[in-house]
Amino acid sequence: MEEAAIxxxxxxxxxxxxxxxxxxxxxxxxxxxxRVGPLRNQAERAVAMLEDGTRARVLLVTLAxxxxxxxxxxxxxxxxAQAGVVLGxxxxxxxxxxVSNLSAETPTTLSERCAEVGLDxxxxxxxxxxxxxxxxxx
Numbered sequence: 001m002e003e004a005a006i007x008x009x010x011x012x013x014x015x016x017x018x019x020x021x022x023x024x025x026x027x028x029x030x031x032x033x034x035r036v037g038p039l040r041n042q043a044e045r046a047v048a049m050l051e052d053g054t055r056a057r058v059l060l061v062t063l064a065x066x067x068x069x070x071x072x073x074x075x076x077x078x079x080x081a082q083a084g085v086v087l088g089x090x091x092x093x094x095x096x097x098x099v100s101n102l103s104a105e106t107p108t109t110l111s112e113r114c115a116e117v118g119l120d121x122x123x124x125x126x127x128x129x130x131x132x133x134x135x136x137x138x
Contacts (some may be wrong), residue, residue: 023081025082028050030043031046050083057085058087058137061090062090073092091099105134107126107127111126
C-alpha cells in the first residue's frame with residue numbers, strides 16, 4: 001500500500017506490545033533468513049520502509065501511570081534497537097487537559113508560538129491546528 005501511494009497515511013492498530021514486537025521484527029528476521037528470491041526482496045523493502053522515518057513511524061500508546069510508562073519505555077528501546085523502527089510521539093490515553101485557553105488561538109497566534117519555539121510549520125498545518133483548537137473548545 002505504501003509503495004503504491006494509495007493513501008497519504010496508513011494507520012495500523014497493532015496488537016499489545018509483546019505481540020507488536022514480534023510483528024515489527026518479522027521483516028528483519030525474514031531478511032536474515034532468506035538469502036535470495038522474492039521473499040528476500042519483500043523483506044528488504046519492508047525493512048527499508050520501517051527504518052525510514054519519512055515513510056513509517058511507530059506511535060506508542062500508554063496511560064499516565066508508572067507501570068504502563070515503564071513498559072512503553074522498554075518497548076521503545078527494543079523497537080529502535082531490535083526492529084530498527086523510527087518512533088513518533090507517544091500518545092497518553094485518559095488524560096484530559098484543560099483546553100479552554102485554546103479558543104483564543106488563531107493561525108496568527110499559533111504561527112507566533114511556533115516561531116518562538118523554532119518550529120517552521122507551513123501555513124496549512126497551522127490553519128489545521130487552529131481549526132482543531134476551535135473544534136476542541138466548541
